[in-house]
Amino acid sequence: MSNKMVMIAGATCFAxxxxxxxxxxxxxxxxxxxxQQACLRDVASTTNNSQVVVLSSAFSEAGTQVTxxxxxxxxPWNCIAYSDGTTAGIEFLxxxxxx
Numbered sequence: 001m002s003n004k005m006v007m008i009a010g011a012t013c014f015a016x017x018x019x020x021x022x023x024x025x026x027x028x029x030x031x032x033x034x035x036q037q038a039c040l041r042d043v044a045s046t047t048n049n050s051q052v053v054v055l056s057s058a059f060s061e062a063g064t065q066v067t068x069x070x071x072x073x074x075x076p077w078n079c080i081a082y083s084d085g086t087t088a089g090i091e092f093l094x095x096x097x098x099x
Contacts, residue, residue: 033057035064035081042087043068043077067093 032040036054044052047070055067055076063080070077076093 033059033064034085035059035083036066038081038085038087039064039066039068039079039090043070043079043090046090047071047077063088 032054036057039057040052040054044050049070051071053069053074055069055074057064057066063082066079066081068077068079069075078089078091078093079087080089081087
């Protein structure tokens with residue numbers, strides 16, 4: 001699949017998930033859902049930075065979209081978590097030109 005198609009598919013999934021009602025911000029481990037925990041784990045691994053926090057999440061039966069803040073500046077990363085504990089769509093959401 002071409003990069004353009006992947007980006008369009010990702011944007012479509014994000015838009016569909018953003019329409020869901022369940023949005024929250026949480027940092028306490030006990031308050032995190034399994035989907036949020038999976039995204040924190042995998043975004044930390046992808047970025048090689050253990051300083052991660054959930055900025056928001058939107059539940060969907062298809063997959064939970066989680067926005068994760070990384071580092072002191074809480075750089076925004078996208079993650080989709082599935083009920084089987086896997087994740088996908090991990091990507092930086094900020095302006096790479098500003099880095």
